[in-house]
Amino acid sequence: MTRRPVFLITVLCFGFAFFYIPILSMVVYSFNGSRLATVWGGFSTKWYVSLFSNRQVGAALLLSLQIALISATMATILGAMAGIALARFRRFRGRTLFSGLVTAPLIMPEVITGISSLMFFILMAQWVGWPGQRGFTTITLAHITFSMVFVTTVVHARMLQMDRAIEEAAMDLGARPWQVLRDVTLPVISPALLSGWLLAFTISLDDVVITSFTTGPGATTLPLLIWSKVKLGVTPDINALASLIVLTVGVCVALAGLVMNRAEKRRLAEERLAYRSNE
Amino acid sequence: MPAAPHPAPPAPASAPSAQAPSALAPSAMARPFIRIEGVSKRFGSFQAVRDVDLTIGEGEIFALLGGSGCGKTTLLRMLAGFEDPSAGRIFIDGQDMTGVPPWERPVHMMFQSYAIFPHMSVERNIAYGLKHERMSAAQRADRVREMLDLVQLAPFAQRKPHQISGGQRQRVALARALARQPKLLLLDEPLAALDKKLREQTQFELMSIQSRTGVTFIVVTHDQEEAMTLADRIAVMDRGQVRQVGSPTEIYEYPNSRFVAGFIGAISTFAARVVRLTGEIAEVDIPAMDGTFAARSVPGLVEGQSVTLALRPEKISIAKTCPAAVNVVEGQVKDLAYFGKDSLYRVTLPGGDLISVHAVNARRADEGGRPADWDDRVWLSFEPGSAILLTD
Amino acid sequence: MTALAQWFHRRGWRDLIIGIPYAWLILFFLLPFLIVVAMSLATRTPTAPPFGYGGDNPLINPAGYARLFTDSLYLRAFLTSLINAGVATVLCLLLGYPMALALTRVSKSWRTILLMLVILPFWTSFLLRVYAWMGLMGRNSWFNGLLTDLWNLITPQAWALQSIPMMNTNFAVVLVMVYTYLPFMILPLYANLERLDPALDEAAMDLGSRPFQVFRDVTLPQSIPGIIAGGLLVFIPAAGELVIPSLVGDAAAPMIGRIISDEFAQARDWPMASTVAVALLVLMVGPTMIYSRFQARAEGAETDGAKP
Ligand SMILES: Nc1ncnc2c1ncn2[C@@H]1O[C@H](COP(=O)(O)OP(=O)(O)OP(=O)(O)O)[C@@H](O)[C@H]1O
Ligand SMILES: [Mg+2]
Numbered sequence: 001m002t003r004r005p006v007f008l009i010t011v012l013c014f015g016f017a018f019f020y021i022p023i024l025s026m027v028v029y030s031f032n033g034s035r036l037a038t039v040w041g042g043f044s045t046k047w048y049v050s051l052f053s054n055r056q057v058g059a060a061l062l063l064s065l066q067i068a069l070i071s072a073t074m075a076t077i078l079g080a081m082a083g084i085a086l087a088r089f090r091r092f093r094g095r096t097l098f099s100g101l102v103t104a105p106l107i108m109p110e111v112i113t114g115i116s117s118l119m120f121f122i123l124m125a126q127w128v129g130w131p132g133q134r135g136f137t138t139i140t141l142a143h144i145t146f147s148m149v150f151v152t153t154v155v156h157a158r159m160l161q162m163d164r165a166i167e168e169a170a171m172d173l174g175a176r177p178w179q180v181l182r183d184v185t186l187p188v189i190s191p192a193l194l195s196g197w198l199l200a201f202t203i204s205l206d207d208v209v210i211t212s213f214t215t216g217p218g219a220t221t222l223p224l225l226i227w228s229k230v231k232l233g234v235t236p237d238i239n240a241l242a243s244l245i246v247l248t249v250g251v252c253v254a255l256a257g258l259v260m261n262r263a264e265k266r267r268l269a270e271e272r273l274a275y276r277s278n279e
Numbered sequence: 280m281p282a283a284p285h286p287a288p289p290a291p292a293s294a295p296s297a298q299a300p301s302a303l304a305p306s307a308m309a310r311p312f313i314r315i316e317g318v319s320k321r322f323g324s325f326q327a328v329r330d331v332d333l334t335i336g337e338g339e340i341f342a343l344l345g346g347s348g349c350g351k352t353t354l355l356r357m358l359a360g361f362e363d364p365s366a367g368r369i370f371i372d373g374q375d376m377t378g379v380p381p382w383e384r385p386v387h388m389m390f391q392s393y394a395i396f397p398h399m400s401v402e403r404n405i406a407y408g409l410k411h412e413r414m415s416a417a418q419r420a421d422r423v424r425e426m427l428d429l430v431q432l433a434p435f436a437q438r439k440p441h442q443i444s445g446g447q448r449q450r451v452a453l454a455r456a457l458a459r460q461p462k463l464l465l466l467d468e469p470l471a472a473l474d475k476k477l478r479e480q481t482q483f484e485l486m487s488i489q490s491r492t493g494v495t496f497i498v499v500t501h502d503q504e505e506a507m508t509l510a511d512r513i514a515v516m517d518r519g520q521v522r523q524v525g526s527p528t529e530i531y532e533y534p535n536s537r538f539v540a541g542f543i544g545a546i547s548t549f550a551a552r553v554v555r556l557t558g559e560i561a562e563v564d565i566p567a568m569d570g571t572f573a574a575r576s577v578p579g580l581v582e583g584q585s586v587t588l589a590l591r592p593e594k595i596s597i598a599k600t601c602p603a604a605v606n607v608v609e610g611q612v613k614d615l616a617y618f619g620k621d622s623l624y625r626v627t628l629p630g631g632d633l634i635s636v637h638a639v640n641a642r643r644a645d646e647g648g649r650p651a652d653w654d655d656r657v658w659l660s661f662e663p664g665s666a667i668l669l670t671d
Numbered sequence: 672m673t674a675l676a677q678w679f680h681r682r683g684w685r686d687l688i689i690g691i692p693y694a695w696l697i698l699f700f701l702l703p704f705l706i707v708v709a710m711s712l713a714t715r716t717p718t719a720p721p722f723g724y725g726g727d728n729p730l731i732n733p734a735g736y737a738r739l740f741t742d743s744l745y746l747r748a749f750l751t752s753l754i755n756a757g758v759a760t761v762l763c764l765l766l767g768y769p770m771a772l773a774l775t776r777v778s779k780s781w782r783t784i785l786l787m788l789v790i791l792p793f794w795t796s797f798l799l800r801v802y803a804w805m806g807l808m809g810r811n812s813w814f815n816g817l818l819t820d821l822w823n824l825i826t827p828q829a830w831a832l833q834s835i836p837m838m839n840t841n842f843a844v845v846l847v848m849v850y851t852y853l854p855f856m857i858l859p860l861y862a863n864l865e866r867l868d869p870a871l872d873e874a875a876m877d878l879g880s881r882p883f884q885v886f887r888d889v890t891l892p893q894s895i896p897g898i899i900a901g902g903l904l905v906f907i908p909a910a911g912e913l914v915i916p917s918l919v920g921d922a923a924a925p926m927i928g929r930i931i932s933d934e935f936a937q938a939r940d941w942p943m944a945s946t947v948a949v950a951l952l953v954l955m956v957g958p959t960m961i962y963s964r965f966q967a968r969a970e971g972a973e974t975d976g977a978k979p
Contacts, residue, residue: 008773012785015770018850019792022803025814029806039811082692092689101696107959109911111928112707112948115935119710120703122720145699148692178684206797209913223798230802230918234809242799249794257787361873381876388877394870398892407888408878459878
């Protein structure tokens, strides 16, 4: 009985309208000529011009990207280690605490992570004289810490799905345990590493709360800049900035989708070929 | 929609008419119960089922037999109401099923994967269909108990599905489907997930449950032995089409096409040409055997027609001396497989082709009992009535 | 060198893989957390940093915890947070469940695209998604105008409004929370629903259930782990949310995140901020324990239930 689930499809359409109407509205109003951000005053691109002439925005973006690159890479390394440790080493001293430590940051409200990191950095500066000044370093350290556990989750899940027999086969063929890890395990989980890295990257790039607590003089990331402007109310140049971000993300996602689609098609074609040659 | 209880007695096993090859007429069938008329199903451009006509009698065990992907499950799903036919109509008990949703059909299905609800106990699984029936709690409990006894699962009533074995799960699925007393039970490869021993045992269990309940069974299978054991009648399917319908004997002894002949049991086929027709007998020229042989004629043959002659291995006698028989051909044993109770010979014919011959080992091999050995010259013979002439 | 290599091959590689992330988390997560717990028992002093511990001050000062119950500010803030987060979670479930279910019913190729569309807002900035609603809810916006017209159309003249006051209300907070957290509800639910065997639905239909009964008896009970996962993923961050209430919320009825941040930054009362933080965590521990119990049980059932 092939029946269209009318109710479900209706809710789905409503949900997508809910998701995208605010974003579309923001894009439309970024071309608003009026200074009053909510009243339409004719088409204009002046907010884009003012955005591009704003040095602060460029600097903040650069800082955000630097922090996100470093922290995502470090988080991937540390998080993957933790994920592998949890999946492969069933028994070691302090395992319970360890698995608690990799889940706690996931459920810790950001405000608490923020103030605990800030108090930690202030007290460390007092006790051991480091960090001398808060800013780039402290933001990056905090980002690594709370994004690595997301990588751990992704890697752990992938490791549990993985067929252990291939690792055993490698061992059987004479590889030492760490060589198995390097030659078999890591390549097999590399898609999980990539998605973990991307996740950590976006989390870092998007973070406001923890960054606002761990930042110091002169270290203004893009979200902090937006935050300081948005707190004052709706301003048209933020609409323009938002539109550019939406455009960038949209293009990246579409490209990624296209590449994945191609790869998938190629894989299917190759599979079909392989089947045929078996017959 | 409460399904009426079925007091119908088990159908008399349709007596295989060994004589006339009346393969297409449902022989000695009880009241026609299901009519499938010109049913087709296409998925996009792919035609999964094409133009199937079937009539199935009340209380029958009917098997749908065919290779993987030939449309058996699709046909079953149309009967259950999960797919709508692209063309044609289905009648159950005289009622047109077009547009009747699955939950209103007097049909229950035993799924290929069993589809047992993992979050309900064995008992609640079996009771589930009864929820929709107007009956008192006591009646319902009685019915569930009856079903549990029928499939011998009473001790496991409170277990969850993951706490019982595969064979027990299969029986839960059966009990659940039977609880509402359907008029028709559809079984999609009911035994595929069981091991060989359990499968054989369950086959007989299924047959005995069917004869006790009198429900019409349609069983899908791709195992020809299973179909032969279980079914009163079999429909052989190929690429969406029904190629032949008949009792196991009819299908085996009187296949109507090379496909059916090759699909059921082992068979050797040879190109032949009709030389002369005399009454019941057709004389055919077989180049591979280098001679003319007599075979039982089939309707519609004309002299000079090209046909295929098919011989089952067990219908051929093998001897080291020339027997006095109608059809005799000389050959040489190329290969020999000894199975204990019988042996399979591969014999090279005068034209160079190979033919398979099955012979019972009536005496011990080391006491000179074996009819032939490697490289022996042998004489093969067969009855005209055993040879199958195929015209497709 | 060889000794080092030997150590590495024998067990060193293993110790390093466990030890490095372990040490990192202890230093940068556990230690800061312990500082918060200790701070919650310290005494506020007019020094820099503004707390005292030991010496003149008591080693354990539970005054902060007492204040939690005596000062109605904190109780009200907790209540506001729980209600806002609870309502947002329920709304996310009511909207997200049918969406997730619909995603399992569309064709494969559509499914990939639609899933991407669910995730896409997550990749755009969180702040900007909040900001988008600030634009929509403002007094002069087209959206507010539309809603006002609708309101005036269906209600009596006497109730007519110039515009609907949406900004700086709990309504705004809940609406924006639903908007930003909805993907967190949809994705785990979808993952759960997609794994369910469609043959089970068909079996229920075959046994006489109508579509709604199939949903109630078969789909819903099996999706409880997904509902719990999604619910916690929405509820926990929503309860501690800081950004949304600061931008669109009612300043007179602050949520708990705001209280923590204000105690810390404005009042410079580190011990009290820590006390409230610890209390919030204790409130979170309850739901999370339920969750991990459920998850452990679900996983246990799955591994027991060897498939046929
Ligand atoms: N929903 C569908 N969409 C497209 N094609 C389908 C669909 N269902 C079945 N088919 C195709 O229809 C054909 C018949 O499928 P069906 O499941 O009926 O085969 P079957 O005879 O039951 O095979 P098996 O013995 O392997 O179970 C197959 O080629 C299958 O790929
Ligand atoms: Mg099938």
